[in-house]
Amino acid sequence: MSQERTISIERDILSKNDAFAAANRTRLLNAGVFALNLVSSPGSGKTSILVRTITDLKDKWSVAVIEGDQQTSRDADRIRATGAAAVQINTGKGCHLDAHMVGHALDRLSLRSGSLLFVENVGNLVCPAAFDLGEAHKVVVLSVTEGEDKPLKYPDMFAAADLMLLNKSDLLPHLDFDISACLAAAERANPRIRSLTVSARTGEGLAAFYSWIEERASVAADRAP
Amino acid sequence: MSQERTISIERDILSKNDAFAAANRTRLLNAGVFALNLVSSPGSGKTSILVRTITDLKDKWSVAVIEGDQQTSRDADRIRATGAAAVQINTGKGCHLDAHMVGHALDRLSLRSGSLLFVENVGNLVCPAAFDLGEAHKVVVLSVTEGEDKPLKYPDMFAAADLMLLNKSDLLPHLDFDISACLAAAERANPRIRSLTVSARTGEGLAAFYSWIEERASVAADRAP
Numbered sequence: 428m429s430q431e432r433t434i435s436i437e438r439d440i441l442s443k444n445d446a447f448a449a450a451n452r453t454r455l456l457n458a459g460v461f462a463l464n465l466v467s468s469p470g471s472g473k474t475s476i477l478v479r480t481i482t483d484l485k486d487k488w489s490v491a492v493i494e495g496d497q498q499t500s501r502d503a504d505r506i507r508a509t510g511a512a513a514v515q516i517n518t519g520k521g522c523h524l525d526a527h528m529v530g531h532a533l534d535r536l537s538l539r540s541g542s543l544l545f546v547e548n549v550g551n552l553v554c555p556a557a558f559d560l561g562e563a564h565k566v567v568v569l570s571v572t573e574g575e576d577k578p579l580k581y582p583d584m585f586a587a588a589d590l591m592l593l594n595k596s597d598l599l600p601h602l603d604f605d606i607s608a609c610l611a612a613a614e615r616a617n618p619r620i621r622s623l624t625v626s627a628r629t630g631e632g633l634a635a636f637y638s639w640i641e642e643r644a645s646v647a648a649d650r651a652p
Numbered sequence: 653m654s655q656e657r658t659i660s661i662e663r664d665i666l667s668k669n670d671a672f673a674a675a676n677r678t679r680l681l682n683a684g685v686f687a688l689n690l691v692s693s694p695g696s697g698k699t700s701i702l703v704r705t706i707t708d709l710k711d712k713w714s715v716a717v718i719e720g721d722q723q724t725s726r727d728a729d730r731i732r733a734t735g736a737a738a739v740q741i742n743t744g745k746g747c748h749l750d751a752h753m754v755g756h757a758l759d760r761l762s763l764r765s766g767s768l769l770f771v772e773n774v775g776n777l778v779c780p781a782a783f784d785l786g787e788a789h790k791v792v793v794l795s796v797t798e799g800e801d802k803p804l805k806y807p808d809m810f811a812a813a814d815l816m817l818l819n820k821s822d823l824l825p826h827l828d829f830d831i832s833a834c835l836a837a838a839e840r841a842n843p844r845i846r847s848l849t850v851s852a853r854t855g856e857g858l859a860a861f862y863s864w865i866e867e868r869a870s871v872a873a874d875r876a877p
Binding site for chain 2: 553
C-alpha cells in the first residue's frame with residue numbers, strides 16, 4: 428500500500444474519531460460530568476490508582492469507570508468491587524479505545540450531574556495518544572519501574588497529557604530511578620505538563636491528585652453551558 | 653469507514669508484511685544468522701537484558717541489534733557501548749516494527765555466518781504481535797512489576813511468543829506478585845510457551861536464557877539449506 432494511501436486512511440479514521448469525540452464532549456458537558464482519560468503502559472497501576480481514588484472520593488463524588496482492555500473483564504470487576512459503576516470494553520485486536528466505543532459505553536451508564544468519569548484506556552504508550560475520546564484531560568501514568576527516559580521515547584503520549592502521575596513511588600528505594608531526569612524528560616515532551624509522584628499502594632501523593640481533580644473539574648464546570 | 657473496508661485494509665497490510673517477512677527469513681537462514689524478536693511493554697527491561705546478554709556472550713557469538721523506538725537513539729547507543737553493532741529505527745507515529753523496515757536495517761548490517769541478531773521491538777504489548785519480521789522466535793519480556801494478569805489481558809502477544817522472560821526478579825521481595833499465577837496465565841494464552849525468571853540487574857536466570865538460545869539456534873542451523 429502506498430504511503431499516501433496509508434496517510435489518507437489515517438486522516439479518515441482520525442477525523443471520524445474527532446467527530447464522535449466532539450459529540451461525547453458536548454454530551455458530558457451538558458450532563459455535568461467531568462471525564463478523565465487514563466493512559467499508560469500495561470501494568471503501570473492505572474486500575475490500582477482508580478480503586479484507591481474511588482474509595483477515597485466516594486463520599487464526595489459519584490464515580491463511574493469505562494474500562495478498555497484487549498481481553499478480560501478483570502479491571503471492571505475490580506472497579507465494581509468498590510461499589511462504582513463500570514463498563515468494560517474489549518478491543519480484541521485493537522490497541523486503543525476510540526470515541527465511538529466510548530459513546531456506546533456512555534449509553535450504558537446513567538451518569539448524574541456532578542459525576543466523575545474515568546476512562547481507563549488499553550495499556551499502550553503509543554496508540555491512545557492520537558485518539559480524543561471527548562475527555563476533559565488525558566492523565567498519563569508512568570511507573571517508576573519503567574525508567575526515566577520513557578517521555579523521550581514515547582513523546583506523543585506525554586505531549587497529549589495534561590498531568591503525569593509517577594506511580595509506585597514506594598519502590599523507589601529499590602531502583603536506580605532519577606525523578607528529576609524523568610520530570611525534565613516529561614517537560615521536554617510537553618512544557619505545560621503537571622507531574623505528581625504517587626503510590627497507589629501507600630497512598631503517597633494521592634491527596635495532590637484529588638486536589639488537581641477538584642480544581643480542573645471546577646474550571647470545567649465554569650465553562651459548562 | 654465501514655468495518656468491512658477496515659478489515660480488508662488490515663489484511664492488505666498484513667499480507668504485504670508477510671511477504672517481506674518471508675524474504676527476511678530466507679535471507680537470514682541463507683546467511684546463517686539466528687534472529688530473535690524481543691517484544692514487551694515499555695520499560696520491561698529489554699535493552700538491559702540485551703546489554704547483559706551481549707556482554708556475557710560476546711566471546712561466543714557475534715551479536716548485532718536492530719532497535720525500534722518511536723523516537724530517540726538511546727537504546728542503540730546503549731547497545732553500541734557494548735561493542736555490538738546496532739541500527740536504530742524510529743517509527744514516528746508507528747506502534748511496531750514491520751518486516752520492510754527490518755529488511756532495510758539488514759542492508760545496513762554486514763552479518764557474518766553464525767551471528768546472533770536481536771530485534772528489539774517498540775515497547776507495546778499489542779501491535780507487534782501481528783507482525784512477523786522474519787525472526788526465528790518472538791521472545792516476550794514481562795516485568796514482575798507489571799502484574800501477573802498481563803498474559804490474559806494481552807493474549808495475542810503471549811500466543812505469538814515461544815519464550816517468556818519474567819524480568820526484574822530482584823524486585824520480587826518488594827511486590828505482591830504470584831509467579832505461579834503468571835505462568836498459568838501465560839500457558840492459558842499459549843500452552844507451548846517456555847518461561848524463565850530472570851533479572852538483568854543481578855544476572856539471575858540468564859544462563860538458562862543463553863542455553864535456550866544455543867539450543868534453538870542449533871535446531872535452526874540443522875534446518876538451514
